Amino acid sequence: MSSTTGLHEMASAAGSGGGEIQxxxxxxxxxxxxxxxxxxxxxxxxxxxxxIVIGKRDGRVKYAIMSFGGFLGIGEEYHPLPWHVLKYDERQGGYVVGVTIDQLKDAPRYGAGESRWADPDYGRRIDDYYGAPA
Incomplete structure (x- = not known):
């Protein structure tokens, strides 16, 4: 088998999920x-x-932005969570994080239409809050 054929077969196998979580x-x-x-x-x-927030230079996923609260998008807040604190649970079909609702109320967050990523210290504040290594 040629290397081109092998790459094509791998790409087809990888893309055969039709957008579904495998x-x-x-x-x-x-x-x-x-x-x-x-x-x-x-x-x-x-x-x-x-x-999700990706590092510009290293290409790694840094944070997942979780929407929390609000109704039909009104009053919704966004909570950045360090990516590594999320664990995917196949049984629940979602991510699990060791955070209570009360802890989220004091966590770093922002409202719709805002962004904090221009502030280089913002990521450090998030990491500090969740006890994540910088």
Whole structure:
């Protein structure tokens, strides 16, 4: 088999999911992460993944932005969570994080139409709040 044929077969196999989350898969498209539910360890639904933040220089996923609260998008707040604190639970079909609703009330957050990423200290404040290594 030529290297071109092998690459084509691998690409076809990788793309054969039709946009579905494949159980056991360790990689996922960002578009499939958006909208995924987030639960705490007690099973409470906290919100959904609104977006992800990627490092400009290293290309690594830094944070998941979880939408929390509000009704029909009104009053919704966005909570950045360090990516590594989220664990995917196939049984729940969502991410689990060891954070209570009360902890989220004091957590770094911002409202619709705002962004904090131009402030280089913002990520450090998030990491400090969740006890994440910088």
């Amino acid at each position: 159980p056991g898969a360790d990689a996922i498209e960002a578009s499939l992460v958006t909208g995924t539910s987030v639960y705490n360890t007690e099973g409470d639904h906290l919100g959904t993944i609104h977006d």
